[in-house]
Amino acid sequence: MNAQQAGAQPVDRTVTYALTGACGGFARTLLAQTRRMPNLRASVLCDLDTDGVHALAADLGFPADELVTVGDTEALAAAVAAGRTAVVADSALLAAGGFDILVEATGSPAVGYRAARTALTGGRHVAMVSKEVDSVSGVELASIAAEHGVVYTTATGDQPANLIQWFDWARGLGLEIVAIGKSGEYDLVYDPETATVTQLGETIDAPALGGLLKLGEDVRATLAARAEAVAPLKRSAAADYCEMAVVATSTGFTSDVEAMHYPVARVAELADVYALREHGGVSTREGVVDVFSVLRLPEEASFAGGVFAVVRTHDPVTWQTLAQKGHVVSRDGRYACLYLPYHLMGVETPTTLLDAVLRGVPAGSPSPRQHVVLGGRTTRDLPAGTVLTMGGHHHEVEGVAPVLLATDDAPADAAPLYLAAHAVLATDVPAGELLTVGHLTGHDAELLAAWRAGLALPRGGDGA
The missing domain is CATH 3.90.1210 (Type Iii Antifreeze Protein Isoform Hplc 12)
Incomplete structure (x- = not known):
């Protein structure tokens, strides 16, 4: 059962959560969503900027008296017992919060590790949003969770959990997976009228891309030429590497090259791009995790930081039928790309919180390893x-x-x-x-x- 299915099932009680990094962008998406869900409630919000937490809550429509800033464990426990949401600056106070699950979103490796460890050893579940924490200590934290009979999990809505679940789904179907990955956060949008390409707010001249919109016979040569055409743009990010490191702990898939391939590719090309090298693609072996930069025209839909799995097709008739229905199949018919073109941050995360607390199910492997x-x-x-x-x-x-x-x-x-x-x-x-x-x-x-x-x-x- 995946998180989307499980999260849709009836819930018989309200699940409470604590949230660290409560002024961040992810925090807003989660608070905005759970504000609409009577079966989920924020019990404690932790951030160094407590005034900022109150301002964010007000902007989201929380009543002014629903949140109260507290500075010690007694006041925190009293606020929670009264049904209010406690706001704290010090994560060390969280233990008195009486919540079911901690959502760790500080992005601070040391602070986030200690907050998660304290929650787990105190018998509370942890949903880890801070990939920086997860990449260093996630394997150990999962081991601690197992010892204490609670769940340590990645959070659906971020790419690591979405990709791990997509991998598990494909593997569960018996599909032979060659490569998995995600798109970079920001697309490369090529405008043929101006011969420019825009990534987020930065636009550069890229006249060569006009002749490179089709993959051509030599896939790797086209990819190299595209990379050269957009070389002034910084396409890779430490966050991408961090997310793929977390994915590796649950899947065992590893990077093909230490800097990852980062091909500039159109979505319809992914089955050809991530084919094995003997079939014209970039993958030197099976079991690869990677990131690609989406190349699209202004009127085309974004991949939206989504996730993909490239699989072998085996039965050509089945996949010819699927190709006719619009699925992405390589030109030689050997590979197909299955993908989810979205990640919705905290809008999706409630499924993880409910699954962990009510069903004991993580959005990932219960026993990750440092691959x-x-x-x-x-x-x-x-x-x-x-x-x-x-x-x-x-x-x-x-x-x-x-x-x-x-x-x-x-x-x-x-x-x-x-x-x-x-x-x-x-x-x-x-x-x-x-x-x-x-x-x-x-x-x-x-x-x-x-x-x-x-x-x-x-x-x-x-x-x-």
């Missing part, structure tokens, strides 16, 4: 004493490019990117070098211990 290392490779010489600053919407680490390595191919002391974030370099690190734990000082000791505990768990063929 990949989301590491960092320096993009310039970095001297000792450099603070590895993390910031921006996509949580990039300044001076460091994310890379995705199969665990067996990574050095034993490779530093997870979001352990390195906010740490200080103990030594000079030349450009192009993979960061290791030995390069760092000032990193969070508990987070490192969680990473190593997860890394030590035995791995099978996939995350299940």
